[in-house]
Amino acid sequence: MMEGVRRAFERFRRTPAFMGFSLFIFVLILNIVVQTPGQFFSARNMNSLFSKNVPLLLTTMAMTPLLISGTLDIAIGIQLAMVNVVSVMVFQQWGTSLYVGFLMGMLASLVVSVFCWFLVSVLRLPAMLASYSLIYIVRGINVLVMPSPQGRIPDAFYKTYDMRLGGFFPFSALFPLVVLIAWYYLMRTRFGRNIYAVGGNPRNAFAAGIDPVWVQFQAFMIKGVITGLAGIALTLMTASGNPLQGEAYGLRSLSAAIIGGLGFGGWGSMACAVFGTGFLVLIQNTVYYFFSLLTKAIPGFTVTSYWQNLVSDVIIFLGLLMTIVTAKGQREALRQGFVRQFKRRERLGD
């Protein structure tokens, strides 16, 4: 029994998600201590944690298939704003139901994803720079569609988003849950294996009969759908339209994914994205409560939000530094994989 637990832990320790998981648990405990357990686990706190951070979580999840297949899209943040803008404008100008707006927003996200795929996979431009240029284009289109922040969605929608199902389960948590289930189904299909092969080494994958361009197209489509969901969640959260919001989500989701243990190409899983985002969100939370604790404890001690931002950015940077350890784990896992292969060959007598 003990042996089994130990071996299961050993196996988990070698997975990409381990690093992100340990960081997440560490900061979770820190946050609970700073905020006191009673307050942290209250249904209200849980609900606001989820409803405020589901867009970021979904963005990181959208980034995951891209990272696994060896590309990325830094313009993902401004695409959230695009979904938001298109949804609100369709609802407002065409006088249709908001569902139609969401559908059009989703379509817009898919179109941008296909365009980005065309640049990165078909034209083979450097993904980082090409998608950075895309930020400018999407931002321009956003402002053309909606010149200034405006619009308002019906009360029923954002009230549903803030609702607690059964008194404790946040409605907003349904979004990532659905995506997770769909993703783990996809991972059991042929696509699930191909995406890792392409990310690991596109040339070898091509030689093995997998078309890297097509697999990356699938990855970009999945990214488009999840980004659409993230944009919808953002619309429900803010209940209005703003063409210039969300740009920071691009870099933040990327650092979340990397802190969570995703590598560039063929390394990582959806769990990495979840833990990485959890780490990022809870760190910010902890820093906020820690500073308000200090303000209460020390009379005359005041602190501006600039200090809080500085501390949380330094921590994100330190989190990236932690990936030195992750990279070591990655190499170690690779080495053990080779060793196993060789042993198997010896046993079979090749």
Added chain:
Amino acid sequence: MTDTARRMTFNQRVQIFIKASPARMAVIISLMLFAITVAFNPPSFNANTLNAVLLLTLLLSFAAAGQTMVLIGGGLDFSVGAMMSSAAILTTYLMNGQDGKFWLVFGLAMLMGAAVGFLNGFCSIKIDLPPMIVTMAISNVVTRVGYVLTQGSPSGWVGPSFRQSIVAKIAGVVPSLTLYALIVFPLVFFLLNRSRFGKQLYLMGNNPTAAALAGIKVNRVRVLMYIFSGMLSCFAGMIGAGYMSTARAQIFDEYAFTSLVAVIVGGTAFTGGIGSYTGSIAGALLITVLSNGLTVLQLSQPIRNIVQGVVMILLLILYNRARPVRQ
């Protein structure tokens, strides 16, 4: 030879012409763009516009100097913008109208550039991630420090003679910033083309493994190039502060991207080992003329954004396509 030339498609011929001398190409395109701008709006051809274009080109080429080195060495420095902003804040904050403090500010700015550059280099070697992400994370921290120091509002201003040494007009057109360029350009050219560091940089960018086998201390060269980049960005930030006369946090953050574009337009390859500073200066001219044109033609901000993005993508298509998987 002529036979093969005839068999090439138009696209290939264009690419070969550009690759033969990207600097020449960039200058030709910028002259054409300027001509188009003047044709659409004749009054825009005046001494003031020329002066402004020259000034901004020089400023951008200072910012692009470090980026050129880093790109040739196979890295990427996205902290140029944040570093410029911080140096600008430092300059206005310390100088506060007193010219006498120039050397103090200069020394501190260089120190800051070297320190952050060292951090960039050290982390991009140690962290197993693309340098763009590492430098972005560091530049975020640098930006936040800027916010903490200024508390979000501009403080101080630069000394009047320092400002005059940048914006004063020689013969009504040429900005006196050119005098600074007479020091900076030869220095960068010496570093890249004549010094041992430059030779090692090109070799390392071309093939790090081969360079290491040839006895080059690759890590030292890599850290050095980031340090030089940091110092040059901080110098550009000081100059920028002199031009603007006050500074707030994130004032020059755009330069992270624009300097990168300028360097790539100048023909420096993203993969490292290829490129020249002449090209980057020409690229800076092209970017400045383009943005001047967009301003003069009175296009709205969203259209300008779209044009910027499309131009960058077109440039990437022309210069920086990776090899296909099917060979």
